[in-house]
Amino acid sequence: MRRDIDVMAEIAFIYPLIALWVGACLLLLLARPLRRATRPGGSAALAGAALLASLAFLVRQGNEGLNVIAFGGSIAGDPLTASICTILLLCGMMAVALAPTYLAARGYDNPEYYVLLLTSLSGAMLMAMARDLVVVFLGIELLSFGLYIMAGFVREDARGGEASLKYFLLGAFASALMLYGIVLVYGSSGSTNIEALRSAVIKESVQSAMFAGGLALVLIGLAFKAAVAPFHQWSPDAYEGAPLPVTAFMSVVAKIAAFAVLIRLADSLAPLHATWLPAVRLLAILSMVVGNVVAVAQQNLKRMLAYSGVAHAGYLMVAVAALGSSHAKGAALDTQTLAMSGAVFYLLAYAIMTMGAFAVLTYVTGTGAECQTLADLKGLARRRPAAAYGMAALMLSLGGVPPTIGFMGKLQIFWAAVAGREMGLAVALALVSVVAAYYYLRVVLTMCFEETGAEPATAGAPRAAGWVVAISATAVLVLGVMPGLLMGLIGMVR
Amino acid sequence: MDPITATHYIGLSAILFAIGAVGVGIKRNPIVIFMCIELMLNAANLALVAMGKHLGSISGQMMAIFVMAVAAAEVAIGLGIIVSIFRSRETIDIDEVNLLKL
């Protein structure tokens, strides 16, 4: 199990994390000068530099980083880790780009925001790297602490405070549940290391009931972070109350990190699938149905996207179930690979689509009042055609209509589900996606079909947010036609 | 009476955990809710220590220590949020902190 310890190599492995932490520290140290600087984007630029550095380290690791097992086996590199970390860093960059104008307009363009963002992101990356449930727990906390505070970052906004409080209390509750799960897993096997658990499970040297109970609680904790129904109720409230750039960040990052762990558990603890597959299926269906159905009733886009996030979490649970199912049914290795790469691809697709959608809202918001409701978008195609059609592309992608990345992602999940013989889930996914199409189309309809007395476009739309919109909308279409461009990244997941 | 084994401790911890969980569901004061969560964490710690002893591994205790550290950081943030809410609203009753819904 243990290799010769090469401390430097191990530390080199966490350079991407260290880059973020150093960036955070630098931001803190330079807080004063930065705040005094006239340009509002100074902190953001520094944070962006940290993210870039982190990405550079990650890229430089290349294939070497794929085989590292570090710190007593608590973290390790593999393709899944690498791809998830890359996606997370890209999301981080987009989130940083969205923030400055928005926050500056509200007088909160503080370096601390970026400190929290960077540490939060490092927590998410840790979850992707983690091979030990303790590190998973610590990663979740690291991820969440930043999010709790960022949600209430604009303190004059009572809604932000409320979002923060709700998110915090429920998040802490969920962590407690998950912690107890980890405790039970530990008690049943004597270890929290996933590799060790895997071999223990194979050797059948675990106490199955305690292990299963623990695993169930861990599942619940992760489901909370990923906003899977019925553990999703924080998300609409938190999304609505949090400032737009924060909503964008937390909607994406928390989900990706949680699913990174879920995918890893589903892949590693294969022999136990028979016990928790039913629960995964239940959560998948519940999440798809609840998310999509309730989204129909939403007028507020942030809430709608929250419910859509719940639904997408459901789709991802389908992939997880398919992964487990293909293990349980002893399917060919390639189906497991497909399920994993499908899930990761979907995470990427979701990240681009959701990030892009929030970017559009941020872009339209500019320095004014938050653009939140459908009514705010009315007639956008006349005011800002590029943003409107970009949003349309993103919405169609979220709805899974070709030729968009959302469709390619959905196709992969169908693929995985069919390969894993989860036909019921596949059909359910197909049916609810019709409901989904309804509310996504409603956004398009409001923007493009409805006409208002077109007021002149608000001056000073944030350029950085505009770039995020442009990039994500283009990516949605280009990758929807040629997902192969990304397959190099995704295809090596296993 | 039976000798006291790890199972007893775990049972006790589970009961404490359940009480804490109930508290989260029924209390209206966020500070108390937060205390209930602390109770749950403490319950987990008890189980950890008991399991560690039973398994002959120090990992249980190590984990318990980290849980405490996490709890400390959490308290800093949680109480900060609560105070911040109070400053802007003059109340922290969670039934009144209810702008976001539906």
Place this chain on the structure above:
Amino acid sequence: MHDLHTGQWVWLIPVLPLVGALLHAGLGARVIAALGDKRGRWLVGAVATGLVLASFAVSCVVLSDLVVNGGEHRRALAGLGPGGSTPDWIRMGGLHLRFEALVDPLSMLMCLIVTGVGGLIHLYATGYMATDRDYPRFFTYFNLFIFMMLVLVLGSSAALMFVGWEGVGLCSYLLISFWFEDPENAKAGNKAFIVNRIGDVGFLLGMMTVFSIFGTLNFRTADGTGFLDLAEHGRTAAAALTVGSATLISLLFFVGACGKSAQFPLYIWLPDAMAGPTPVSALIHAATMVTAGVVMVTRLSPIFAQAPSAMMVVAAIGLFTAVLAAGVAAVQNDIKKVLAYSTVSQLGYMFLGCGVGAFAAGMFHVTTHAFFKALLFLGAGSVIHAMSGEQDMRKMGGLSGRIRVTHATMVAGWLAIAGIPVFAGFWSKDLILNSALGAPLYGVLLYAVGVGTALLTAFYMTRLMAKAFWTPQRFVEPHGDTGHGGDDSHGHGHGHGGVHESPRSMTVPLIVLAALSVVGGLVGTPWANAFERFLEPSIASPSLIVPHEGMPAATGLLAGALVAALGVGAGLYAYRTKGKSGFLADERTRKSNPLFVGATNLWYVDGILSRIFIGGGGRFADRVWRWADRTLIDGAVNAVAWTTGAVAEVVRRTQSGYLRSYAVTMLVGAAVVVAWVLGGSVRP
């Protein structure tokens, strides 16, 4: 089969009128605008008439060629493409149809009738329609009709016949609703087309049955593989025709014939069709198109002949229609309606002939009928023209001295239709009746009813003549320019004023047709039936069916003459004595006598059918739409949407904003998940 020397000219027969139609459609209005109204109209009329007459000339040449060079079968195929080529029409999946004419006695006879009588009526129309604002349009349709009718009679396959079949229906529709500004005319046109369509579907299905049995739609081919060839020699050919399938085919085609030839119950369109200009009524709804059913039955006689029960149906329907329509004709007051019902009745006769196997007799009657009925219609048109658009016989009378040519020619037509000896109708009607008597089983019954109808025919025609010409004048002399001139007239407004004889262009055709009505029947006397011999190659071979003579020819002729004389005499007597006022029966009789009431109301057929199909159908369709489409299907779709929305609202309520309820939900969810997982793990 022999090749004709004139084979490469046959295509001109239909194409010349088609060229006319295209010319009028494309250039007619422009020519009139360019040359001025009078000369332009003259040119258009001359081209239209001239092309039809040219077609007649070509037909004559081809016919003579056929008689001389046609050999024993007197049958040839000729391409209908330019220069006598044979272009493909449809060639797919074993279906091979070409534009090709079957030149045989039947088709050439019809060509002569269509182009000959048609040419005369064209000539007549140049006068009748002279002031109509849509003059070129009229001749577009008229020439197009001639083209379609020629395709119908010439077509070498059932499909090509169907082209003409529907084509004449189209022209009929266009011409009936020619004066489209009156909604009634448009409705009549629709009715004609739609009722015809019912028949057409029968034709279509019959055609399909033929194809499914014989694998071809060609009537006759050079190598004897046409379906009529096969049917005639079916007992030895690969595709044998059973009695059952022969009956099916015959009945389906007969449905088509009923539609086109206005047989019960599909005759309801024909009287309404009189809404069209009178030349249209003469050409389409008397002389040519309506006889297409008889032509078709005759053409398919090899198949009909093998289906005795279908023949029985044909005879029965024919006779029934003949009686029914004669009864109605006897009480009509509109001069054109009388003639319309008379046409229906006469068509019934023709089918009676076919039904009893006397196909040649049927065709003979078609021919003579074309002469005298066209004559009568044109005469009626002349009367209407003279009366400045008045069609009601109650407002006529005393015209005999006012429009002498018209009167004289119509007398010839009257005698012909009444069956007075030597006149054309006498010979053809007698042949049919005599064959009916000879029919097995019900021969006597058929004969008796047929004779009764003949009596009725003679009577109502006498009534018509008396009412229009011989009874005292019942109208106020129009004076000055009272004809409805102006833009929105139908063209009846000839602007002459006063009762007057028609122009030369209208009287010449009358005279020619009158002459034909007098002598036209002589080609088919029982003693020297040149007509039957001529037609023989085109109808079922005697091995399949031979009509029986019910009594010696002389006896039959005598009986027929007696009946005609009786009818005419009765009519004359009645109108000389009682009907001086123009009315035979008083008001009370007319209201109370069930026969009278029934006949006046067209035996209620039209009313019932239109109530069922127009009123009921409309309501039904509306209800279906509202109920099935809107309520049921769309309702189901909307219900799904509504349910989703409703569920969304309900589930949305759980998002109460209360933190504790969220926590409790999570707790419940956790309990369920844990219990679910543990339940699964405990069970082995």
Place this chain on the structure above:
Amino acid sequence: MLTDHLLSALIFLPLVGALALLALFPAAPEAAAHGAESDPHAGPSMPGGRAAAIRLFALVVSLATFALSCVLLARFQMKAGYQFLESADWLPMFGAKYTVGIDGISVLLVALTTFLSVLAIGYSFTVTKRIKEYMVFLLILESAMLGVFCALDLILFYVFWEAVLIPMYFLIGIWGHERRTYAAVKFFLYTFAGSVLMLVGLVAVIRLVGSSDLSALSIPGSELNDKLQGFPAQSLMWIYASFALAFMVKVPMFPFHTWLPDAHVEAPTAGSVILAGVMLKMGVYGFMRICLPMFPQQAMQSSGLFIALAVIGIIYGAVVAAVQPDMKKLVAYSSVSHLGYVMLGVFSFTHLGMMGALLQSINHGVSTGMLFFLVGCLYDRRHTREITAFGGLKRSVPALSFFFLVAMLSSVALPLTNGFVGEFAILQGSYLSKTAGPVWTAVAAVGAILSAVYMLWLFQRVFAGPLSKEENRAMPDLSLREKLVLVPLVVLVFWFGVAVTPWVRYMEPTITAPKLVRPKAAPIEYIALPGMDGVRR
């Protein structure tokens, strides 16, 4: 170069044109500033020259595409099998390739698409509202439709299939009439709902046979096809059902037709034309390309149902059309009826019926396209589609009424027009077929009567009668541009009606390809030529 990639060039030329349109005519700032055109009939929102340039550009692009399709027609070899094949790696993880090619089934549909697109763009010169977006969407739509007919990979097919919805959704939603929003959403969701399950079925097929190569799967007797037939009949039935449902909704077959009237009525004229002319044919094409060759036994088993639904559709559509107060709705329901014929032909499983179905697909595109153009002309002049608003138009707009008459005759399948050829072949095919037979054919033939009823009645109410309404009296007749749009259609009406054989040659070898006769799938009769086995006696 061009010859190697002719199809790709054809498919993507309109898309490139659309992108060029976006690039060449960037959003004008002044247009954005005063772009307050809430009334769709108001004057142009941009300088006239710019709008004209945009229109002309779009027209040129569509004409170029049409020219390419003419090259395609000219070079097409009259034989079975796929031609102009192109293949490139696309989605390695699914083994899906970018494969395009055409055969006798698709070549005419491709030509129809490019042809109608030219006319649609030509007709749309009167559109003034957001003209650039309009043309962009029309061109994208053309690309997507061409893609559907050319795609020879299941996933590629699905991508194009769904992609078609998007531009049409916008076309209806932005440029439609009063209830356009409702109609656009209904159109999208209805058809989307129909086809989502197809995705599951499609993935299942690919998983089963391990390939998404439609060019092989759609050939009975090919290795892949045989492999597919080897799987349990019950699973195949489910998969077949998922495909069939998607195509049924698209066609649309009764009872999945209710999206059609709404979409047709609310769409702008060009949208209705494309919708009726091309998009409905995608469903028919799906049946012929996928359902029949890939699932012969299932198709055979379900043929009773489909024939019944087709015949019900024929009668039902016609009956309901008769009572519509709205002209476009009437034409829409008539489409339901006509497509019923097409489906009857497809499920007759006879050569004649299937060729008739394909022909009728083209014919319906021509005749219904023409009807929609004409109704559009009337709408442009009066801004109403209510039949009662008209009457006696023959007097005021004789040219329009002439074109309408031709379209009507084609629609009622009068001989010597295109409609008759297709309908006759279909009916004859279904008469001969073992699946439909004479009785169903006889019922279907009643549709011919009903079509005369509703079309003639419509004609009577709109064009006959007194010209009583003042606004109708002053109505201008067809403009030169409108005539230029309509004349090609008239030419086709008679060309197909009088000399259809050259067109049949395109499809005949494919449909009668001997490979389609599969002894293994015994019950299915692809061929029923007279004198051969399989003829119904």
Place this chain on the structure above:
Amino acid sequence: MQGNSIGFWILAALCIAAAVQVVANRNPVRSALALVGVMCCLSVFYFAQGAEFVGAVQVIVYAGAIMVLFLFVIMLLNLGAPNPMMDRVGLSKPVALLASAVLLGSLAFAGALKIAPGRAVKSPVSGTVQQIGYALFDPGRPWLFAFELTSVLLLVGVVGAVVLAQRRSD
């Protein structure tokens, strides 16, 4: 062992009673004090199991520092008991109780809370500072890394508290 066992039961009962008080008491100050009680009981349990360091930290950090912070905030905000009339979520109490019971019950009945006796390891571990230290800095184990992570976590806690306390930047 017997004495141990009796002590366990007594302490356990105390502990549960205090925990119930945490939840049941209306007054947050009393809840906090009850929680301190629970923590002290637990500390005794830790010592009883040989986890001396943990027990000490429990008293010093948890019961001492953290709970004082709680009490400080409670006093600072000076809230008192909430108004029972304002209780908006009536059903939550029974449902929460039931759900909790189901959770506990299902864990218990499935045997998820029962340690398999055979797996007990004879060599006892003790939780002295020394042993904890060895374990913490053993590079072959995850604790060193976790320790570093905890430092980042605490940093975030500090930053968070600062952010929440500071004013608008302008």
